[in-house]
Amino acid sequence: MTGLSTPWCEAMGLLVPIANAPMGGVAGGALAAAVSAAGGLGMIGVGSAGSVGLLERESGVPREMGARFGIGLIDWAIQRDPGLLRAAIAAHPVLLSVSFGDDWSWAEQASEAGIVTAAQVYDGDEARRAADAGIEVVVARGAEGGGHGKATVATLPLLEAVLDAVTVPVLAAGGISTSRGLAAVLAAGASGVWLGTAFAACPESLASDGARWALLKASGRDTVMTSVFDAALGYPWPPEYPERVLCNEFTRRWSGREEEVASNGEARAALTAAISDNDFTIAPVNAGQGVGLLTEIRPAKEVLEYFCAGAAELLRTR
Numbered sequence: 001m002t003g004l005s006t007p008w009c010e011a012m013g014l015l016v017p018i019a020n021a022p023m024g025g026v027a028g029g030a031l032a033a034a035v036s037a038a039g040g041l042g043m044i045g046v047g048s049a050g051s052v053g054l055l056e057r058e059s060g061v062p063r064e065m066g067a068r069f070g071i072g073l074i075d076w077a078i079q080r081d082p083g084l085l086r087a088a089i090a091a092h093p094v095l096l097s098v099s100f101g102d103d104w105s106w107a108e109q110a111s112e113a114g115i116v117t118a119a120q121v122y123d124g125d126e127a128r129r130a131a132d133a134g135i136e137v138v139v140a141r142g143a144e145g146g147g148h149g150k151a152t153v154a155t156l157p158l159l160e161a162v163l164d165a166v167t168v169p170v171l172a173a174g175g176i177s178t179s180r181g182l183a184a185v186l187a188a189g190a191s192g193v194w195l196g197t198a199f200a201a202c203p204e205s206l207a208s209d210g211a212r213w214a215l216l217k218a219s220g221r222d223t224v225m226t227s228v229f230d231a232a233l234g235y236p237w238p239p240e241y242p243e244r245v246l247c248n249e250f251t252r253r254w255s256g257r258e259e260e261v262a263s264n265g266e267a268r269a270a271l272t273a274a275i276s277d278n279d280f281t282i283a284p285v286n287a288g289q290g291v292g293l294l295t296e297i298r299p300a301k302e303v304l305e306y307f308c309a310g311a312a313e314l315l316r317t318r
Contacts, residue, residue, distance in 0.1 A: 003312040004182075008137070008169040008191035012094065012116070013068065015039030016308050017192030018182070020199040020300070021173060022072020022097060023147060023286065024050055028206040029061025029069075031199060034300035036067040041095065043070040048235040050077065052087045059091040068094045070118075075101025076236055089113050095137070100148060100241050102126070104133035111136075120173070122150040122158065124165030131166045138168060139194045143225075144175030146197045146288035148243040151225045156188065163189045177290025179310025187315065197288040198307070202300045210278040212297055214285045218246050220292035226251050229284045231258035232271050246285045250274075 006017045018040040020027055024047010032042025044058050055071065062069040071093045078085045078098065085106055088096055096110045099120035107117040111134060118137040121127040127138045140162040142155025153161070155174040162170050169191035176182060176193050185193060199205060201212045224247050230237045232254070237243075245251065250271060254261040261267050274282035298306070 003316065004186065004308055006169075006186070006191045008171075011169075012041060014041055014192075016304060017186065017190075018304055018307060019043055019070065019095075019171065019192060019194050021045070021145075021147070021194050021196035022070070023196050023200060023205075024048060024074075026200050026205050026207050026286070027072070029058035031202060031204040031206070031300060032058075032069040033062040033065050033067045034202070034204040035199070035304065036062060036069055037065075038301040038304040040304055041070055042067065043072050043095075043097070044093075045072045046077070046084060046088075047074065048077070048230070048233070048237070050074075050084070052081070052083045055084060055087050055091065059093070063091070070095035070097065072097040072099070075099060075103060076238065078106065079103070080236075085109070089115065097139070099139070100238065102129065104130055104135055107134040107136075118171075120149065121162060122152055124161040127162045127165045127170075131168050136168055137171060137191075138162060138166060139171045139173050140190075141194070142172075142174030144244075144289040145173055146200070146223070146244045146291070147286040148237065148241045149174070150240055151242060151244070156184070159185060159188055159190060175288055175290045177288070177293040179307050180314065181290070182307050183311040183314040186311065195307075196286070197291050197294065198303055199300060200286070201294055201297050202303060203297060204300050208278045210280055211285050214246055214280045215287055215291055215294055216297065218287060218291045218294075220289045222247050223287050223289055223291065224251055224255065226255045227258050228254045228261055229271070231262040232264070232268050234262070234268075243284070243286060244288060246280070246287050246291070248281050248284075250282045250284075
């Protein structure tokens with residue numbers, strides 16, 4: 001896995017320009033440790049249902065193995081529970097990302113603790129505001145990406161706009177599903193990539209076997225942007241951040257009827273039971289539009305090797 005190093009890689013002590021996205025409920029300590037052991041940056045995600053206890057438990061896994069790791073938090077979640085931010089800083093990650101909001105006052109605390117700061121952005125203006133507020137790495141997250149985000153601009157044009165807007169390192173996210181995608185964004189000037197769906201099916205992730213197989217069976221046409229699961233479960237996500245998930249019976253029935261499902265106790269009970277039972281005909285599975293390019297369940301080390309070997313060859317020969 002040589003020939004892909006970027007200045008950001010060198011500054012972070014990484015061998016390859018890849019971080020796993022901090023996917024809530026999927027990116028736990030085992031995945032972070034495996035990604036970091038393979039030369040990338042392993043990230044732990046604390047999602048909508050996350051807690052201080054979960055953060056402390058999962059961050060302990062890579063720390064006990066002596067692995068470098070990062071943590072990703074949600075803006076509205078730390079506003080609701082400031083203990084999440086305190087616990088994240090106390091865990092001593094090498095990078096802390098807080099996204100889905102425009103309050104970057106936390107960055108000063110993280111920087112004082114020697115932690116690199118990052119945030120997802122969705123246009124050049126937001127990237128400039130984040131950098132001016134002290135964010136040291138911005139993640140240009142395109143509309144193709146799985147999970148929560150603004151469904152506005154595709155990854156490549158967004159990456160171009162953000163690279164023109166700021167001088168801090170820019171990571172590309174959204175729809176990067178093969179070595180060709182990695183090569184493309186590095187050639188465009190990205191300092192690295194922030195991969196979600198490609199790692200979600202890894203055996204080290206917190207995803208269930210049922211969720212992994214749902215990802216493998218899906219095509220790129222099988223995803224939808226929706227807020228229906230957040231509405232049904234009562235998560236206070238800002239409306240501009242829907243999530244890209246695999247279509248299923250729940251999305252087909254309730255998408256576009258968020259206000260109705262939010263007050264429907266029967267629908268909430270059915271969804272909660274489905275999540276508990278790993279019934280993904282009803283429960284959500286986050287997935288980006290590149291999900292159709294997932295062909296097998298592979299350990300995180302093999303995923304990194306595949307991405308980097310192919311990208312290095314493409315960049316050498318083009």
